[in-house]
Amino acid sequence: MTDYTVRTLRPDEHRAAADLFRSTLHVVPTTDDSWRITERMLQPGRTLGAFDTELIGTARSFDAEMTLPGGARAGLAAVTGVGVRPDRTRRGVLTELMRTQLTDIAARGLPFAALWASEGVIYHRFGYGVATRSRSYEIQRRRAVLRPEVPAGGQVELWSLDTALERLPALYDALPHPRPAMMTRPPYWWPGWERHAREATSPVVTAVHHGSEGPDGYVVYKVERKHWSEPATLDVIGLETATDEAFTGLWRYLLGVDLVDTIRADERPVDEPVELLFTDIRAVRDTGGGDELWLRLVDVPAALGARGYTGEPVVLEVADPVLAANSGRYRVSPDGVHRTDKTADLRLDVDALAMIYLGAWRPSLLAGAGRIRATSASGLERADRLFTTPVPAWCGTHF
Ligand SMILES: CC(C)(COP(=O)(O)OP(=O)(O)OC[C@H]1O[C@@H](n2cnc3c(N)ncnc32)[C@H](O)[C@@H]1OP(=O)(O)O)[C@@H](O)C(=O)NCCC(=O)NCCS
Incomplete structure (x- = not known):
């Protein structure tokens, strides 16, 4: 039972949210001049606020596209402006903001969300994984x-x-x-x-x-x-x-x-x-x-199917605690991706999937660290080859 609500903010609430976010980063509030610039950063309808008696937390996003291995481009919600007032932290406010935001991104049909993380311990629980390094x-x-x-x-x-x-x-x-x-x-x-x-x-x-x-x-x-x-x-x-x-x-x-x-x-x-x-x-x-872009596969089948692969098929069993519809087994191969009931070669959480998705980490490295469970050594070798990319992934656009 939560004692706060999360909803999309009205435009007249945006400046308060921007200033709340800045305060969580220990930055002074916007001046009139900087607000005139800042308000142009806000995609309509995409700023969330958490309230108890007043605004206590916020998160927003804007739409972009991202290059995938193989050269295709796919839609991405670029998540930013995330902050919870210091007197209201560690009581689940961010968790509710993230759940609402991811559900909304999924409903709008975007296969990915991504962010730059202020700290390395926050976002894995919401299914984000380090997908590029710099x-x-x-x-x-x-x-x-x-x-x-x-x-x-x-x-x-x-x-x-x-x-x-x-x-x-x-x-x-x-x-x-x-x-x-x-x-x-x-x-x-x-x-x-x-x-x-x-x-x-x-x-x-x-x-x-x-x-x-x-x-x-x-x-x-x-x-x-x-x-x-x-x-x-x-x-x-x-x-x-x-x-x-x-x-x-x-x-x-x-x-x-x-x-x-x-x-x-x-x-x-x-x-x-x-x-x-x-x-x-x-x-x-x-x-x-270190870590650069944190990626979230919001629509796992669409995301897996959108990138190119070389090598032999692998069956992945993905667990997604936040967006349950993603959980299941997928056969991934250069010929396509589809759900299957065949035995899994690898079992992994959706944040670990984000870490291998753009080739930043080999599946066998994650298996060595206990983040991927492999049922066979050959499955891991096939996954290493399948997810590798000829050029290292890199975003280069800070948001
Ligand atoms: C990071 C921040 C948004 C977290 O908000 P919050 O409302 O306290 O988060 P929640 O209460 O929903 O926490 C969810 C879980 O993450 C953990 N967590 C959240 N922030 C954490 C942090 N900074 N360090 C360690 N653990 C953290 C919580 O302990 C909790 O763990 P649990 O599920 O095991 O209980 C808030 O602390 C903040 O505004 N920090 C400063 C600004 C910032 O870093 N913003 C992010 C920009 S990318």
């Missing part, structure tokens, strides 16, 4: 000498913030997003980027690479310089390239930015080949990495 690194600029055979790259053009706000969404849409988990950036995503850029303490710069066919990549960065005589760090905020020439051209540009000692790039693909550009491979130092 790498952070630093480059000592003066040590990073380009190898002579590195392609020259094309022209690099700087865009002001206003120009970037106008043109970057179209450039982003025009670039291919080949990695599994790369997602579209709908109009509800860009105001967050704008707010971040406008509130930054140093200028946010967009540099666009022009190849023979036109713009084919961009980097967004800022340089933090605390004092004129102290080392400065260039932070790569976003980098996306459609060609090798754009990748090398933009790195050539970044290395040429004056008054910079260190270039820092966070949440990058685990296999980004930046050190291959330099005479000294150790000019690049890994500084961290």
